[in-house]
Amino acid sequence: MDCRTAQPSLSAYVRGELPPDVRSALQAHLRECPACLASLTALDPIAAALGQSQEPPAPQGFATRVMAAARSRGKPVVAGDWDPLHWWRMTPAPMRAAAAAMLVAGLTAGLATGWTARPATRQAQDTQAVALADAVAAYHMDYFGDAPDGSLADGYVALLAGRNGEGR
Amino acid sequence: MKTGSFEFNVRELAMPTPSDEELMLNVRDGDLAAFEQLVPRRQTEAWRVAYRFTGDAAEAEDIAQQAFLRILDAAPRYTPTAAFRTYLYQVVTRLCLDRHRKKRPVLAESLPDPAAAAPTPEEHAGARDRDRLIQTALDSLPADHRLAIVLRYFEGLSGVEMAAAMGRSPKAVERLLARARAALAPRLELLREK
Numbered sequence: 001m002d003c004r005t006a007q008p009s010l011s012a013y014v015r016g017e018l019p020p021d022v023r024s025a026l027q028a029h030l031r032e033c034p035a036c037l038a039s040l041t042a043l044d045p046i047a048a049a050l051g052q053s054q055e056p057p058a059p060q061g062f063a064t065r066v067m068a069a070a071r072s073r074g075k076p077v078v079a080g081d082w083d084p085l086h087w088w089r090m091t092p093a094p095m096r097a098a099a100a101a102m103l104v105a106g107l108t109a110g111l112a113t114g115w116t117a118r119p120a121t122r123q124a125q126d127t128q129a130v131a132l133a134d135a136v137a138a139y140h141m142d143y144f145g146d147a148p149d150g151s152l153a154d155g156y157v158a159l160l161a162g163r164n165g166e167g168r
Numbered sequence: 169m170k171t172g173s174f175e176f177n178v179r180e181l182a183m184p185t186p187s188d189e190e191l192m193l194n195v196r197d198g199d200l201a202a203f204e205q206l207v208p209r210r211q212t213e214a215w216r217v218a219y220r221f222t223g224d225a226a227e228a229e230d231i232a233q234q235a236f237l238r239i240l241d242a243a244p245r246y247t248p249t250a251a252f253r254t255y256l257y258q259v260v261t262r263l264c265l266d267r268h269r270k271k272r273p274v275l276a277e278s279l280p281d282p283a284a285a286a287p288t289p290e291e292h293a294g295a296r297d298r299d300r301l302i303q304t305a306l307d308s309l310p311a312d313h314r315l316a317i318v319l320r321y322f323e324g325l326s327g328v329e330m331a332a333a334m335g336r337s338p339k340a341v342e343r344l345l346a347r348a349r350a351a352l353a354p355r356l357e358l359l360r361e362k
């Protein structure tokens with residue numbers, strides 16, 4: 001940016017009306033050009049004083065830490081993205097027994113392939129259940145609120161409320 | 169414009185570099201990789217507001233991280249009615265004010281200088297002093313004045329954008345900004361003597 005483009009943008013700058021890229025180009029010019037900085041100081045001394053301060057970048061590894069925290073609490077839960085593992089852990093005992101019976105039948109039928117994968121699956125269930133329970137406790141299940149009556153999500157809410165409701 | 173048709177167009181026109189709003193629509197559908205693209209893109213804005221508000225790098229990180237996680241948690245309800253950047257400012261602003269209500273502000277003088285560890289050439293010493301003076305002046309302002317100054321002068325937000333971020337009318341924001349400027353000006357006088 002040169003003085004010819006910088007000068008007419010100063011008033012939009014102090015009103016916060018420049019697009020971010022134009023704004024940074026102007027700030028870069030102001031750091032190099034005492035004449036334009038003097039014009040800005042005359043127009044708005046506060047903008048001139050604060051605009052010269054060093055802008056600290058976000059700390060190293062910030063995004064990585066956010067993503068680690070995001071993964072540890074599990075994915076956002078949406079109705080179209082139903083995970084049968086959640087359903088299993090949150091299901092009351094009688095239904096679980098029924099499901100277990102079906103599982104036993106499945107295992108009997110497919111013992112050779114089914115058996116080896118079991119321990120890893122069990123581990124994943126526990127981790128995901130903890131992550132979901134945390135999110136539910138922290139946000140009072142508010143993102144389940146919109147589930148239509150009779151939908152799978154609605155049934156899920158009912159089950160959850162039955163299991164965790166008395167502690168609240 | 170109806171939200172539905174806007175969403176449709178956004179997806180139809182998906183380009184090699186998706187917009188923030190396109191990424192958020194994918195996050196809404198459970199795509200954590202889209203969130204992973206969005207966080208580094210907008211981390212500076214979130215962190216900087218929190219840092220200028222609190223004057224403390226660790227607390228700024230905590231606030232900025234909370235902001236992104238809240239956005240992730242609320243993603244299933246996301247609709248692209250405003251720019252994502254404005255939405256992010258709104259969440260960070262709210263977290264800053266919440267934090268302020270819960271505890272006493274930290275004074276800049278009592279903070280370790282993040283730049284102090286590395287040896288700096290002489291000519292940067294003046295800039296560092298000036299930064300510290302600015303931060304001290306900011307810290308002495310009431311919380312809402314401080315936020316108004318940060319959003320306008322460090323982030324370059326317009327009156328309308330500030331109103332959205334702060335949950336006030338544009339008129340109220342202009343009045344707030346005028347009071348904040350009046351309070352800050354004498355505290356920055358020292359800068360001019362340098």
Ligand SMILES: [Zn+2]
Nearest residue numbers: 003006033036
């Ligand atoms: Zn110039």
